[in-house]
Amino acid sequence: MSAQPGAFDSQDDSLPNPAEELCTEDEVVRLVHAFYARIREDPVLGPIFDARIKDWDRHLAKLVDFWSSTLRGTARYRGAPMPVHAALPGLTPCLFHRWLALFRDTTQALGNPALQRRADELAHRIAGSLWHGYTKRKEPGHGDGREVHRA
Numbered sequence: 001m002s003a004q005p006g007a008f009d010s011q012d013d014s015l016p017n018p019a020e021e022l023c024t025e026d027e028v029v030r031l032v033h034a035f036y037a038r039i040r041e042d043p044v045l046g047p048i049f050d051a052r053i054k055d056w057d058r059h060l061a062k063l064v065d066f067w068s069s070t071l072r073g074t075a076r077y078r079g080a081p082m083p084v085h086a087a088l089p090g091l092t093p094c095l096f097h098r099w100l101a102l103f104r105d106t107t108q109a110l111g112n113p114a115l116q117r118r119a120d121e122l123a124h125r126i127a128g129s130l131w132h133g134y135t136k137r138k139e140p141g142h143g144d145g146r147e148v149h150r151a
């Protein structure tokens with residue numbers, strides 16, 4: 001992890017190596033836009049996002065940078081997802097599983113099996129890490145951060 005606490009480092013050795021040949025930038029855009037279209041329609045997750053995100057175009061552009069960095073290694077994303085998620089009230093393993101299920105549905109529909117595998121694995125691992133950080137910040141002594149991995 002990077003020196004900045006809670007910062008996300010897409011070159012983290014524990015994550016699969018990003019590769020530009022894995023997918024095109026256009027596929028990243030399609031993934032992100034299709035995923036958040038599903039999120040916004042979801043009766044459980046949709047309201048959580050709508051309560052926080054005032055400018056969807058900006059959010060989508062940021063998430064395209066995030067996934068372009070993690071999947072293709074473009075290093076455009078410079079944010080810190082950990083503190084952002086730590087500030088969200090009421091996150092649970094159940095919500096993370098719902099998020100991941102929508103994500104998997106989206107990657108499956110893209111028709112690029114290599115991209116699908118890599119994106120699903122990354123999402124699963126980052127979700128586990130976000131949940132782990134969340135339990136440490138919000139509820140010390142409760143949860144060991146592995147609930148997202150176990151189910």
Ligand code: HEM
Nearest residue numbers: 048049052066079080081084091095096099122123126127
């Ligand atoms: C229960 C699951 C999740 C929920 C409810 C959730 C919700 C949110 C919300 C509401 C924001 C916008 C916060 C704001 O701008 O104030 C956000 C930002 C973000 N989320 Fe999530 N998220 C979840 C899981 C994930 C996962 C698994 C990933 C990555 C694989 C992820 C990646 C990001 C990134 C990169 C941002 C932008 C952070 C920044 O501002 O730089 N999220 N999320």
